Amino acid sequence: MAATECATQSVIDLYTELALNPEKDFGWEKGFDNAKAHGYKDKWLDAIPLDIWDYCAAVGNPFSLGDFPEGSTVLDLGCGAGIDVCVAALHVGKRGKVIGVDLTPMMVQTARRHASEAGFDNIEVIEGNLEALPVKTESIDIVISNGAINLTTSKPKVFAEIFRVLKPQGKLYFADMIDISEGTCKTSCCSQSSTGDWANCVEGTLKKEELIEIMNEAGFVDVKCKGTNHYMTSPTTIGATFSATKGE
């Protein structure tokens, strides 16, 4: 199996396990307390059934990065068990629409179940890869993501796809793990060589500057790293948030 296929399979295996056993200790923070620690508001925590929060593998809070106007169409990349699609649905209201995309079939099933249990009928969850989004060109107002982009094997393809699906002036707000190790990059130099800690949000991380460069190359403007947080998946990988705009 090629290294990229191996990395992808390790992601599917790990997140199938999370979908089936949300109470299992994977070695990183998750669940209700994790969401609270990232500043998820009480009104969201109260509006979504408690057991859904068990699956929350957020590494930051994309909803802290900008406005989510009522009636907007939001796309969540690597939506996992559907926590952020539910939070987005609370923001955009009944006139809005939320689409979640995830690679792991068991996560897609779980997110669909959770959207229905939470009472939303304007959430669609699609199985797919962020590197070839099953989403129409220029159909999305806001793209969000939480802890998923680092798990993909070609970040340039992912940001090109995000750029394609956003409407002009559309927004990108995401949280992800970044590499804060000293020295030159590990991942863009040898992303094919190691899958050991790929699924745990370590091996696939890029440095802040690398991510910003890829976003600029994809055509985004006003690209910013908004800061880092407490969340760590290894001594050299930390949660960070980013925002960017698709220009005219």
Ligand SMILES: C[S@@+](CC[C@H](N)C(=O)[O-])C[C@H]1O[C@@H](n2cnc3c(N)ncnc32)[C@H](O)[C@@H]1O
């Ligand atoms: C760390 S979990 C985060 C899930 C969710 N965003 C949350 O905050 O709870 C990462 C998710 O990204 C998905 N994922 C990883 N690589 C992907 C890819 N290339 N395309 C689509 N989804 C992917 C995984 O299946 C998993 O559900």
